[in-house]
Amino acid sequence: HISLPSYSPDTDVKSIEKFFVHHVEYTLARYRGNINQMGAYRALAMSVRDRLIERWKDTQLYFKKNGVKRVAYLSMEYLIGRSLQNAIVNLGLEENFSAAMKNLGYVLEDLYEQEADAGLGYSGLGRLAACFMDSMATMDYPAWGYGLRYKYGMFYQKIKNGCQFEYPDYWLENGNPWEVERLDIMYPIHFYGTCKMEMVDGKPHMAWYPQQKILAVAYDTPIPGYLTYNTLNLRLWSAQPSKEFDLDQFNSGDLYSSLGDRSHAERITAVLYPNDSSFEGKELRLKQQYFMVSATVQDLLRRFRESKRQLTDFPELVCVQMNDSHPTLAAIELLRILIDVEGMSYDESYKVICKSFSFTNHVVARSNLEKWSIELMEKVLPRHMHLIYEINHHFLQQVEKKWPNDQGKLTHMSIIEESPERYVRMANLAIVICHSVNGVTEIHSEMMRTEVFPDFFKLWPERFLSITNGVTPRRWMLEANREMSDLITKWLRTPSWTLNLDLLSDLARQSDVGSLQKQWSLAKHINKERLAGYIEKTLGLKVSPESLFDVQIKRVHQYKRQLLNIIYVIHRYTTIKSMTIEERRKVTPRVVIFAGKAAANYAIAKSIIQLINNVSVVINNDKNIGDLLKVVFLPNYCVSLAEIIIPAADLSQHISTAGTEACGTSAMKFAMNGSIILGTMDGSIVELSKEIGETNVFTFGTRAYDVPSRRSAVRNGEWGVDSRFEAVLSVIERGDFGSHDFAPLLNSLRYGNDYYLLSVDFPAYVEVQDNIDAAYKIPNLWNKKSILSTAGSGKFSSDRSIKQYANQIWKIKPARRSGPI
Ligand code: 26R
Structure with a gap:
């Protein structure tokens, strides 16, 4: 030595x-x-x-x-944002x-x-993975994050003449100081080819002869915990061509075509698929998923082998959490290796994966569940397809036993969808092979049990859990909102709320104290000035920080109903215009702020962005209106933009049609930052309103249980449409907000097409907006609500979520490394 x-x-x-x-x-x-x-x-x-x-x-x-048991968190997305401040603060x-x-x-x-932001995700699911990494590190859990190192992250959004344009996000342009390239950690990943039944030692054995081999190289990013020595690893895989593959080509003398193949291999991790509106069964996306999980499973096995224990003990040292169904093939890959490479029996191998794997579902609408065409799966991963058939065969026998002669149950629950075309249903597969399945809020988990997977719930009630999402208070309060964080520390007389967010509840007791209220609204004001500065710098528009800042920032989607918001803004505008000078004095001035990206192929969502921008041009240039109303669309919504906007919000909107948003984690960030919630009883709002107190949040609209009957009333033309709503549609149609063709957008609301119930919820929305205006006029009342929003948000720390995962699913304990030796 x-x-x-x-x-x-x-x-x-x-x-x-x-x-x-x-x-x-x-x-x-x-x-x-x-x-x-x-x-x-x-x-x-x-x-x-x-x-x-x-x-x-x-x-x-x-x-x-x-030798501690560890969790591997598998996610196709990590929306990290920036790292420098986070690292220094932690x-x-x-x-x-x-x-x-x-x-x-x-x-x-x-x-x-x-x-530059590391934008390796679309939105909620990816940002959740980043918050979870922070909490796992902070609470000293032995965990690893696994994902892909996309060269191009979430597209860069520019707005020209009100229209969204997408540009590649080359976030690595100036290098990435946070990653360590590990050329020593590299695994082969195989695709395509054929399977043959062979006899090995007198026993039949299925052998896979793949046709393509690509290398996965590890890029490691250290994830520091807050005020702990523990630092976790986020391992992102990057694709590289394999040498053997190249050599064949070189020998054939064709240098240039060989180089072409190199870039072909690299394409696997070139870009994040930026679509969250409809499932696209693209071959490259399937290859990305398998590439990520195969490299990860090989890495987990390599580390497990160092323990010298038998493979049947794998679940005692490793558990795997799958962030949605995207990484489900990880279980199939482990099954394949245990059977085909390690020579274990199917039954024994199946037990191992079942004990190790668990699945979080983030989807509500069945139509958004992931499914892969069997034709494609058979082509890209023939051996895995065999194994899926085998799993399904065993599974359907269980269904048959529970519900004899029930063809309906077999058809609904099968991992394979037979008609009109043949697909593998990934969520069904995940539920079958995992020991635990969870939703991301109480209402979402309940919908999983009753509407999305009711038969699976009847078969395995003990598998279904509910773990409400959370967000990290380090990034979303301490780093993003120093003004308010300092105040909280002062009034709670301890800085330890950042590690125990339940302590915030003590603010409720003090919410009437005048001096706290004064300092609180001053902190908000400073944040609003900062945002106003950003708006002026980006759009050349001056807004007054005295106005109510009313914010809706999230992916642009019909179900999230930015359209309801902008329709109301038009109504508010025309109402103000018809007022006398006397009446105008009583109006609460507002700045309505939007930000969000639409999937590039989602035409209706893009036309919502167009409408918002066109409305903003008309209103912001109307001298007659002045500061009474301003409309702002901030381009290129991303983590670092959210960090400026959220602390500056007086009011934030979470107005999805009830029963469509699985969670919606941004509402938690807003509440923590003292923004008052305007929302429907959907996703996280149900629990937020319980914690903050129903009278301190503004909720409205159709409840989830009434949605089906209202939908059918709308479809059958039995719902009388509010005349104010219709009036807004007419002025858009007339061309008051530009000559863009808004007909498809308007049609989506008329003729019984209003699936998301905008016309139904509009009257209640107008009413609740009036209540908000009235409340904002009474500073004591408003400040109290604001303080109570923060005070009631303790539950929504991702530390609480992670503790639940660790205790209820992973069965792992913290392992804290004290300082350097
Ligand atoms: C397959 C395709 C249509 C697709 C759908 C949805 C691709 C990607 C998505 C993104 C989903 C999975 C997502 O981000 N879901 C969000 O997860 C958040 C964290 O749990 C929730 O807060 C949010 O409600 C949910 O939409």
């Missing part, structure tokens, strides 16, 4: 400065005197990374030495870094702004 000197980067101000200069000179190879903001950001990020890497290596070693070193940067002539906050 050679004893090596220990190396540990110090964290005092002078050492930080020294490391920063080191990275400027040796990593970036630049002169210290000649470094721009981007260069300074990169050098700073590298110096932070050094500190994370040390902790991260120690943590992994600690888990390994202690290290508890923001003051030192700020001082060091100041000494060197930089402003730390300006350097934060240099960083």
Whole structure:
């Protein structure tokens, strides 16, 4: 043994400065005197990374030495956003870094702004995975995140003449200081080919002869926990061509076509599929899923083998959580390896996967459940398709036993959909092979039990759990809203609410205290000024921070009903225009703020964006209206934009048709930041209103249980449409908001087509908006509601969600590595 000197980067101000200069000179190879903001950001990020890497290596070693059971979190998406501030805050070193940067002539906050968002996800599901990583690290759970390193993340949105245009998001343009490329960790991934039944040792054995081999290379990102030495790993796979494959081509003498094949391989992790509106059975997407899970399963097995235990013990050391059905093939891949490579029996192997795997569903509408064409599966993954048939065969026998001679049950529950075309139903597969299935809110879990998977619930009631989502208070309060965080620490007399969010409830007791209210609204005002500055910088539009900031930010979708919001805005505009000067004095001035992306092929959603922008042009330029009403559409909604908008909201809207939003995690972030909720009784709003108190949130509209009957009334033309609603449709039709063809959009609301019940909920929406205006006029009342929103949001920390996963599903315990040795 050679004893090596220990190396540990110090964290005092002078050492930080020294490391920063080191990275400027040796990593970036630049002169210290000649470094721009981007260069300074990169050098700073590298110096932070050094500190994370040390902790991260120690943590992994600690888990390994202690032989602890671990969870692998599998997700096709991680919407991380920026990492620099998060890392510095979680290290508890923001003051030192700020001082060091100041000494060197930089402003730390300006350097934060240099960083590109890691937008490796569409929205809720991907951001949830990022919040969960933060909580798992913070609470010292032994966990790994697995996903894909897309070269291009969520598309960049630009608005031209009111219309959305999509541009590639090359987030790696300036390098990614947070990742470590691990050329030593690489696995082969196979596709296509044929299967043959062979005799091995006198026993029949199915052999797969694949046709394509691509390599998965690991890129590791350290995930620091807040104020703990523990640092987790997020391992993202990137595709690379395999050498053997290349050599065949080179030998055939065709250099250029061989290089063409290289880029073909790399295409697997080139881009995130940006569609959340309708399921697209694209071959490349299926290959992405299998690529991610195959590499992950090989990695889990390699690490398990180091324990020298038998493979039947796998579930005692590893559990796997699948973020929606997208990674379900992981279980099939493990089954394949156990049977085909390890020679275990089907029954034994099946027990292993069943004990290890669990599944979270994020979908409500059955039509959005993932299903893959059998033709495609047989082509891309023939051996896996065999195994799925075998699983289905065993499963249908169980169904037959429970419900003899019930063809209907067999057809509905089968993993295979037979007609009109043949598909593999991924959620059915996931429910069958996992020991636990959970929804993401109480109402969503209840709908899973009664409407989406009722027969599975009858067969296996014990499998169905409900774990309400959560968000990390570190990013969404401490980092995004320092003004308010400092206040909370002051009024709770402890900073520990960031690790125990239930402590916020103590604010309720003080919500009437005048001086708290005053400081609270001042903090909100500062955040509103910051957002107003951003709006002016981006759109050249001045808005007054004295106005009520009314925000709806999320993916643009018919079910989320941004259209209801903008229809109301038009109604409000025409109402104000018809008022006398005297009446206008009583109007609560509002700035209505939207942001969100529409799937590129979702025409109706894009035309909603067009309408919002056209309305904003008309209203914002109407001298007659002034500050009474402004409409803002902020382009390119992303994590870092949400961090500016959310702390500045007085009111936030979550107005999906009841029974369509599985959760909606943004409402939790808004409530934590003292924004008052305007919502329908759907997803997270049901639980938020219970925690905050029904009288402190504004809810309206059709309840989920009434939706089916109202829908049929609308379809049959039996629902009388509100004249104010119809009047708005007419002015759009007349062309008051531009000559764009809004006919398809208007048709989606007329002739019995109003599936999302905008016309039905409109009168109640107008009424609740009037109540909001009235409440905003009474500052004591409003501030109290705002404080109570924060006070009631303790339940919605992702720390609580993760504890539930750990105790109820994973059965794992924290393993805390104390500081460096
Ligand atoms: C297959 C295709 C149509 C598709 C549908 C939906 C692709 C991607 C999605 C995104 C889904 C899975 C998603 O993000 N769901 C959201 O998950 C959040 C976290 O649980 C919830 O808050 C949110 O309500 C839900 O829509």
